[in-house]
Each structure stands twice: as structure tokens, then as C-alpha cells.
Amino acid sequence: MEKLISRRYKERPMPEGYIFPPDVRPGKLAVVPLCNNTIPVIDLGLDGGGAAQACDIVDQILEASQEFGFFQVIKHGISENLLKETVGLLKELFQELPDEDIASLYSDDPNKSCRLFTSTSGGNFDAEPVHFWRDSLKHPCHPLSQECNQLWPEKPTRYRDVVGECSTQVRELAWKILELMSQGLGLGPGYFRGEVSQEMLLSANYYPPCPEPSLTLGLPKHGDPNLITILLQGDDHVSGLQVLKDGEWISVVPFPHALVVNVGYQLQVISNGKLKSAEHRVVTNSSAARISAGFFVMPSHDCLIEPAATLINASNPQLYKGFPYKDFFLNFGKTLGKTEQVLDRFKLQG
Ligand SMILES: O=C(O)CCC(=O)C(=O)O
Numbered sequence: 611m612e613k614l615i616s617r618r619y620k621e622r623p624m625p626e627g628y629i630f631p632p633d634v635r636p637g638k639l640a641v642v643p644l645c646n647n648t649i650p651v652i653d654l655g656l657d658g659g660g661a662a663q664a665c666d667i668v669d670q671i672l673e674a675s676q677e678f679g680f681f682q683v684i685k686h687g688i689s690e691n692l693l694k695e696t697v698g699l700l701k702e703l704f705q706e707l708p709d710e711d712i713a714s715l716y717s718d719d720p721n722k723s724c725r726l727f728t729s730t731s732g733g734n735f736d737a738e739p740v741h742f743w744r745d746s747l748k749h750p751c752h753p754l755s756q757e758c759n760q761l762w763p764e765k766p767t768r769y770r771d772v773v774g775e776c777s778t779q780v781r782e783l784a785w786k787i788l789e790l791m792s793q794g795l796g797l798g799p800g801y802f803r804g805e806v807s808q809e810m811l812l813s814a815n816y817y818p819p820c821p822e823p824s825l826t827l828g829l830p831k832h833g834d835p836n837l838i839t840i841l842l843q844g845d846d847h848v849s850g851l852q853v854l855k856d857g858e859w860i861s862v863v864p865f866p867h868a869l870v871v872n873v874g875y876q877l878q879v880i881s882n883g884k885l886k887s888a889e890h891r892v893v894t895n896s897s898a899a900r901i902s903a904g905f906f907v908m909p910s911h912d913c914l915i916e917p918a919a920t921l922i923n924a925s926n927p928q929l930y931k932g933f934p935y936k937d938f939f940l941n942f943g944k945t946l947g948k949t950e951q952v953l954d955r956f957k958l959q960g
């Protein structure tokens with residue numbers, strides 16, 4: 611528990627082991643949000659009132675997923691209060707829980723299904739060459755069952771109710787977005803239902819202020835291993851998430867009440883490379899803590915992942931071979947920091 615960066619961020623000099631080699635440091639410039647150059651914001655028209663045309667929304671989603679692999683959605687149908695309450699409870703959990711409650715959540719065992727830890731989720735903090743400036747709470751959040759719910763934090767007291775409701779609504783939204791993607795790709799209704807989107811994991815992140823943001827990272831450059839991620843950013847004013855586009859880091863400036871959506875590697879494979887799992891990272895800042903909550907929609911371990919047959923033809927040859935999701939997932943941790951290698955084993959030659 612003494613490893614938690616939320617407990618150590620005030621130490622001076624900066625705690626050892628968080629300074630990255632010069633070639634992966636964010637540097638000074640990258641920390642400044644590029645306000646005119648951000649990812650698309652798409653109005654889903656699900657809050658009632660004037661909505662954009664459905665076909666227009668499909669086009670926007672497809673275009674954003676092809677070009678950026680990332681977009682934000684507004685008027686997504688999830689109430690602002692529920693999102694705010696979720697963030698408020700996470701803030702309370704990371705910042706205010708007494709030591710004994712934090713200690714009961716903390717674990718270095720990667721096989722524990724609900725746990726609080728620092729840096730990466732692999733459970734090998736002591737072997738990491740450099741640590742990332744974040745604490746994270748991870749647990750499954752679908753399918754929701756009594757058994758699963760009992761693993762969640764007991765405090766703050768409303769955590770289970772509120773995060774349970776938020777997970778249910780985010781899952782519904784994920785399905786709607788997947789349905790629109792399926793329509794845009796020409797895959798027909800329900801393509802992403804079932805085993806391919808069977809599970810969902812919550813990964814809540816806390817990035818405390820950092821005295822030297824130019825030397826460290828909240829999270830390294832990576833693509834998400836799952837099908838699709840829906841991310842809630844904590845505070846309207848604190849940015850930190852950046853997406854790599856054409857060799858440049860673009861800040862995902864938090865947009866009021868928006869949710870960030872990004873394409874995971876499995877969606878890239880199923881779409882035969884049409885949709886892009888974009889690389890992203892998290893930078894820190896010296897003045898404010900940042901909170902984010904990623905809802906990772908994932909296939910079941912045995913689900914067969916392969917390019918959709920209808921997307922393969924003479925001008926679009928099959929790019930990846932089929933594989934059970936677990937073959938991908940169990941190796942994913944080993945490719946940390948080497949994003950170019952992640953899909954290598956599944957590519958078809960020539
Ligand atoms: O904190 C964020 O904004 C992004 C987190 C993220 O990329 C991840 O958990 O995979």
C-alpha cells in the first residue's frame with residue numbers, strides 16, 4: 611500500500627523510479643492541449659430534442675473510427691448526475707478513504723479480480739524498469755451478479771449502487787455504438803452481440819499532480835486490448851489523455867458531459883483493419899489530480915476473433931488470421947511499450 615502514488619506524490623525529491631528515458635518522456639510541448647486539433651465530438655441525439663439523422667451519425671462514427679480510432683460522444687442518454695456521482699465516488703475512494711480501507715483493496719496479485727494498485731496491472735511493480743504515475747482500481751462490471759458485486763469496494767457506501775447503475779448504462783450505450791458501427795461496416799444487426807462483447811471491466815485511474823510532468827507518464831503509449839472502450843473523464847478542466855495521429859500527440863480535451871470512445875485491437879481485427887485501434891497515452895500535470903474511468907467491453911476468453919467474412923474480397927484481402935481471444939490477451943502484457951508488435955503474431959503474410 612505504501613507504493614500507491616496517491617500517497618507519495620508530495621515527496622521531494624520526486625519518488626525514485628518514475629523518470630523515463632529521454633526518448634519516451636512527454637517533453638514540455640506535448641503537455642499543452644492543442645485546442646483546435648482534437649478528436650471528433652459526435653452528437654448521438656439520445657437525450658431527446660433535435661437529433662442528427664441516424665445515417666449521418668453512422669457516417670460520423672465510422673469516419674472517426676477510421677481516421678482517429680477515437681471520438682467523444684455527447685447526448686448519449688446517460689444522465690449527467692450519474693456520471694458526476696460516479697466520478698465523485700471515485701475521487702472519494704482515491705483521496706479520502708482511511709488507510710485500513712485502502713489496505714483492504716490494495717493487492718500486488720494480478721489474479722485478484724478486484725484490486726487497487728500502482729503503475730501497471732501486471733503485478734510486477736518491483737521488476738518494472740520505470741513506474742507510471744497512476745493508481746488504478748480494476749474490477750469486472752459485467753455480467754453483474756451478487757457474487758461479482760460483493761468483490762467491489764464496500765466504501766464509499768454508495769459505490770456498489772452507483773457504479774453498478776453506471777456500468778449498466780454504459781454497457782447499453784456500448785451496444786448502441788457497436789450496433790451503429792456494425793451498420794456502418796455493413797455487418798448487419800447484432801453482429802457484436804454475444805460472446806464478442808460478453809464481459810466488461812472497469813479500470814478507474816487516479817493520476818495525482820506530478821512535480822515534473824515533462825519527465826514522467828501516467829500511462830505509456832498503448833492500444834487497448836479489448837473490443838471497444840468507453841471512458842469517462844473526471845473533471846471538465848483537467849486533460850491528460852493524448853492520441854497519436856500522423857506522428858503527433860493530440861490532446862483529448864475533456865468536453866462537458868461527454869464520453870470518450872475508442873476502438874480496441876479486437877475491433878481492428880474483426881473489421882479487417884478498416885477501423886483503427888489508435889495508440890494513446892496519459893501525461894500528468896503539476897497542478898491538479900485527474901480521474902478517469904475506462905469501461906472495457908471485452909470478448910469471453912474462448913471467443914474466436916477473426917475478420918468478418920463480408921469485409922474480405924479481392925481488393926481487401928484478409929489481414930489477420932483467426933484466434934481465440936485468450937491467445938491475444940495472455941500475451942498482451944508482454945508487449946508493453948512495443949505497440950508495433952502487438953498484432954504481429956496474427957498477421958497473414960503477403
Ligand atoms: O486515463 C485515461 O484517460 C486513459 C486510460 C487508458 O488509456 C487505459 O486505461 O487504457
Ligand SMILES: [Fe+2]
Nearest residue numbers: 832833834890
Ligand atoms: Fe487505453
